[in-house]
Amino acid sequence: MKKVTLLLVACAAFIASCNNGKKAEPAANTEVVATDSTVYEGLTPAADTYGIRYRLALTSDSTMSFNLAQSYMKSETEVEKSFNYSGQVISLTKTVNGAENKYYRLPTEPNDTINFLVLNDSTLRMVNDQFEEPVSAQGMNYDLKLVK
Numbered sequence: 001m002k003k004v005t006l007l008l009v010a011c012a013a014f015i016a017s018c019n020n021g022k023k024a025e026p027a028a029n030t031e032v033v034a035t036d037s038t039v040y041e042g043l044t045p046a047a048d049t050y051g052i053r054y055r056l057a058l059t060s061d062s063t064m065s066f067n068l069a070q071s072y073m074k075s076e077t078e079v080e081k082s083f084n085y086s087g088q089v090i091s092l093t094k095t096v097n098g099a100e101n102k103y104y105r106l107p108t109e110p111n112d113t114i115n116f117l118v119l120n121d122s123t124l125r126m127v128n129d130q131f132e133e134p135v136s137a138q139g140m141n142y143d144l145k146l147v148k
Helices: 002-018
Strands: 037-044 051-059 065-073 079-088 090-096 099-109 112-120 123-127 143-146
Touching: 037 123, 065 099, 079 099
Parallel strands: none
Antiparallel strands: 037 051, 037 143, 051 065, 065 079, 090 099, 099 112, 112 123, 123 143
């Protein structure tokens, strides 16, 4: 019995040492969303793919942080590649084309951001760096809708 216990302890120690002190990371398709988050989703047009699916979780607390999953879709259900971003939301009020609106700026890469116009409590619209709304063809939109 002592040999079995010793063998189990040795195996556990070996497995733990193989990790080299690195923390386990969630799988690429794991969705991590804080329980106090507001979640928006949408599929936007793309030049070379079926579209880009966005899932944006904004915290409801004072940190104003975000988690953005961006998936380039081969088809309605098949993902070609995905990217995940997180950080602090920059909330702005800007006057564009004579109208004062609220915007969210999400830093995704060094020197790169994604901007959203807050249309209402349930809709965010992707806008360009000058906070202008996209000109979209019939049936295409750049909106993310509230899901949670």
